[in-house]
Amino acid sequence: MCDSVNTGALPQNAAEFSGVSGATQTNQPVVGRFAPTPSGRMHLGNVFSALMAWLSARSAGGRMIMRVEDLDPRAQDRAVAGLLMDDLAWLGLDWDEGPYFQSERGDLYAKAIAQLCEQGLTYPCFCTRSELHAATAPHASDGTYVYQGTCRNLSPKEIAEKSRLRAPATRLRVPNEDDPTGTVSFCDIVYGPCSEVLARECGDFLVRRSDGVVAYQLAVVVDDALIGVTQVVRGHDLLGSVPRQMYLQRKLGFSSPSYAHVPLLVGPDGRRLSKRDHDLDLGVIRENGYSPRKVIGYLASLVGLAEKGEEVSADELVPRFSWDALRKHRADIVMEHETLPPFADASRP
Numbered sequence: 001m002c003d004s005v006n007t008g009a010l011p012q013n014a015a016e017f018s019g020v021s022g023a024t025q026t027n028q029p030v031v032g033r034f035a036p037t038p039s040g041r042m043h044l045g046n047v048f049s050a051l052m053a054w055l056s057a058r059s060a061g062g063r064m065i066m067r068v069e070d071l072d073p074r075a076q077d078r079a080v081a082g083l084l085m086d087d088l089a090w091l092g093l094d095w096d097e098g099p100y101f102q103s104e105r106g107d108l109y110a111k112a113i114a115q116l117c118e119q120g121l122t123y124p125c126f127c128t129r130s131e132l133h134a135a136t137a138p139h140a141s142d143g144t145y146v147y148q149g150t151c152r153n154l155s156p157k158e159i160a161e162k163s164r165l166r167a168p169a170t171r172l173r174v175p176n177e178d179d180p181t182g183t184v185s186f187c188d189i190v191y192g193p194c195s196e197v198l199a200r201e202c203g204d205f206l207v208r209r210s211d212g213v214v215a216y217q218l219a220v221v222v223d224d225a226l227i228g229v230t231q232v233v234r235g236h237d238l239l240g241s242v243p244r245q246m247y248l249q250r251k252l253g254f255s256s257p258s259y260a261h262v263p264l265l266v267g268p269d270g271r272r273l274s275k276r277d278h279d280l281d282l283g284v285i286r287e288n289g290y291s292p293r294k295v296i297g298y299l300a301s302l303v304g305l306a307e308k309g310e311e312v313s314a315d316e317l318v319p320r321f322s323w324d325a326l327r328k329h330r331a332d333i334v335m336e337h338e339t340l341p342p343f344a345d346a347s348r349p
């Protein structure tokens with residue numbers, strides 16, 4: 001079922017937007033990006049990823065773009081977005097272009113979905129959350145679910161009947177498991193060669209939720225391509241998104257950026273740091289009087305880019321940066337209590 005959106009004139013800065021397969025770009029200036037989600041203050045894990053993205057771009061003489069990922073209506077607080085950008089600027093992590101706000105780019109996402117629809121690649125999915133969980137097996141690696149294709153071949157009559165009862169989500173059809181075009185392979189700068197059979201690892205995936213919110217994968221692919229991002233640096237938890245994003249790039253005629261995933265910072269229990277780890281968020285750290293040099297030095301020391309206890313600015317780290325440092329530290333970084341800096345202890349500034 002195609003949407004009745006106006007596909008109109010296509011963006012001028014997209015290399016192509018026509019369904020031609022994209023190729024990985026090489027030998028071009030590095031354009032990296034910050035992509036914070038304004039659902040709360042940044043914690044040290046977010047800052048670590050941002051620092052690596054910035055160092056990679058700056059050490060290659062490249063540029064940085066600021067994009068605020070505020071697609072979710074619960075994460076559209078401009079005051080919070082302002083705090084996140086202020087935190088990055090305070091740390092000395094600057095950018096050359098933006099901010100772009102995803103919440104203002106809905107027309108671009110709608111055009112991309114219409115392009116996929118015109119290729120016969122999308123269909124409406126009426127499954128409820130509980131139906132999806134009952135009918136699917138959890139994905140081995142990241143806890144997401146493999147869609148079993150329940151709504152793949154609904155007749156026009158069935159679609160009309162179901163549409164009266166509930167608004168559908170929109171799914172992208174991926175090739176069958178025995179079709180080699182459904183295998184996506186790439187080489188991550190840190191983690192090396194990766195490959196995925198889409199039909200087996202994720203199945204047909206969402207490009208728009210039933211509440212109309214555009215899926216993360218679709219928005220990121222459109223933004224990275226139209227903004228001209230050539231290198232994506234982000235947490236290891238998003239490594240599994242690359243095959244879906246590369247498949248979307250191929251179908252939308254976009255080139256693929258290069259990908260570098262960096263280790264996550266996790267607590268002693270192995271759980272990755274999150275907004276719940278309030279004592280490690282930038283708001284608390286700044287309130288307690290810590291300097292940007294102390295925070296940057298601490299994070300750099302976790303992967304050997306600074307000595308333990310060294311205080312250093314982001315600028316001073318640029319000539320030291322190398323992906324080899326990250327390749328030596330692929331495992332998640334456990335923040336043991338005894339090694340945690342006393343960031344949250346106001347008596348020890």
Ligand SMILES: [Zn+2]
Nearest residue numbers: 125126127151
């Ligand atoms: Zn369905």
